[in-house]
Amino acid sequence: MKTTAAVLHEMEKPLPYVDSQPIVIEELELEGPGKGEVLVEVKGAGLCHSDLSVINGSRPRQMPMVLGHEASGIVREVGRDVRGFKVDDHVIFTFIPSCGDCRYCKSGKPSLCEPGAQANNAGLLMNGAQRFSRDNRSYFHHCGVSGYSQYTIAVPGSLVKVDSSLPFEHATLFGCAVMTGTGAAMNTANIQAGQSVAVFGLGGVGLAAVMGAKACNAQEIIAVDLLDSKLEMAKNLGATHVISAKDNNPIEVIQDLTHGGVEIAIESVGNAKVLAQAYESTMRGGTTVAIGLPHPDHQFSISAVTLSAMEKTVKGSYQGSCTPTRDIPRFIDMFHSGQLPVDQLLTDTIKLEEINEGFDRLHKGEVARQVILF
Ligand SMILES: NC(=O)c1ccc[n+]([C@@H]2O[C@H](COP(=O)([O-])OP(=O)(O)OC[C@H]3O[C@@H](n4cnc5c(N)ncnc54)[C@H](O)[C@@H]3O)[C@@H](O)[C@H]2O)c1
Ligand SMILES: [Zn+2]
Ligand SMILES: [Zn+2]
Incomplete structure (x- = not known):
């Protein structure tokens, strides 16, 4: 046909x-x-x-x-x-x-x-x-x-x-x-009621992750994007705080807001540098969930010692x-x-x-x- x-x-x-x-x-x-x-x-x-x-x-x-x-x-x-x-x-x-x-x-x-x-x-x-x-x-x-x-x-x-x-x-x-963003929040991160969550990148996928965090009754949902219009959308979906990454260093703002970092940070931009920011925004024992799909040549760079000394976790999430x-x-x-x-x-x-x-x-x-x- x-x-x-x-x-x-x-x-x-x-x-x-x-x-x-x-x-x-x-x-x-x-x-x-x-x-x-x-x-x-x-x-x-x-x-x-x-x-x-x-x-x-x-x-x-x-x-x-x-x-x-x-x-x-x-x-x-x-x-x-x-x-x-x-x-x-x-x-x-x-x-x-x-x-x-x-x-x-x-x-x-x-x-x-x-x-x-x-x-x-x-x-x-x-x-x-x-x-x-x-x-x-x-x-x-x-x-x-x-x-x-x-x-x-x-x-x-x-x-x-x-x-x-x-x-x-x-x-x-x-x-x-929805499968990707909400699935990352509910399945991969398995967010529990009362937890603190940051979502970096508020496209269709990141906004679906914000929705998922809200549905899991996260207490703090911090939404990060370069564009104010996206921050507005995240607020309407339940973000409790928004950060413009254009005007601020999101790591510092998140560390301040949460007194030491979020329990879960989700990256949904597709940028290895933002993934590193998400990692640095997590507290001791925190979990970083990678959704974004950067170019296959790009490397993800973090301070190796923090992974062990701060008992951090980095998890990938495919199709949520x-x-x-x-x-x-x-x-x-x-x-x-x-x-x-x-x-x-x-x-x-x-x-x-x-x-x-x-x-x-x-x-x-x-x-x-x-x-x-x-
Ligand atoms: N893992 C999976 O199964 C899966 C599935 C679908 C999409 N993806 C990937 O997820 C990512 C997001 O997809 P999408 O369709 O929502 O993309 P999108 O282009 O709609 O959204 C990306 C958002 O990130 C924001 N952004 C860009 N640079 C930023 C920065 N430095 N800091 C904060 N925010 C920034 C943009 O303003 C935009 O709002 C892509 O990499 C996509 O390929 C992964
Ligand atoms: Zn897709
Ligand atoms: Zn199979």
Whole structure:
């Protein structure tokens, strides 16, 4: 079948993207669904910094690629041997496919699924297939999702079935921003009532972490960003203190506010220097959670002795350490009960044709999440 998709052919084109047009809207061939595959009509797809990082070259990937890894839609066809999904099911995509069978999946850590990571690194579906093409040239998949396309093919391990009453512009946000940010707060950091938390970087992911900290009844939630508009958004989501990193040294302000540091610091910028700031903002015995995805060449530098002498912990968080089939429905319930105001992450809905302008706005930091509605 034919599908209209947004395709990246070349990384590192200059800003602004409205002029350089790194993403091109094209009509592609979409094959499938083959055995063990699902055809999904995409209804919503979000613009996340991890897509921007492919465009600007800090997350190098195979080209040409149909980007988009935060999405939701409706199942239109199921291939042979697919169990658990049927036509008309509403689904949210996860950006790490899970096989259910590797040692990580079997030990309850599907976000670390080995075949899932290999497929994502190769730009393939987990079964090794490439389903998009044009003039007999195969295009690569992004994170097994490729949400910037009217239609896409995914394996069942990339999909979570959800209630059809959830609007797509909200459903979409659970696929990355909420799983990642709220999951980091609730799963990776496992924030306890009364704890003190700092969140560095208030994009869709960081704001979802602020929400998660609030839902865990953290006592102090300190939100840090360069932009005042982001600090305002964090206040509305429950931040008890905000710090402009443009005008202040956030480490000093946090040390002062908390008399020696926070129990948990979360980095959601994607900057190794900010990760070091987060680490230095934690108290003795404190935990730093790394969400951001810096360029693979960047190193994280801390005073080594503090790790032991201050019994500090540094933890990575991928897809919020979530088990998507458990956590997406749980987070949706918390949205419905008012504990996670996920709708506040949505700055705007846009058209597929506006995608380059959308990434200019994300680069400037002036938006939380923008969702393409098809
Ligand atoms: N670990 C995962 O599973 C996972 C999943 C999704 C996204 N990510 C990564 O998380 C990061 C955040 O993603 P996003 O979509 O929310 O990004 P975003 O661009 O929407 O937000 C980043 C925010 O950081 C702020 N910022 C920039 N420099 C700063 C500084 N020095 N100090 C404080 N704040 C600063 C920006 O103003 C912006 O508000 C990215 O690195 C992304 O690739 C990781
Ligand atoms: Zn993302
Ligand atoms: Zn697995």
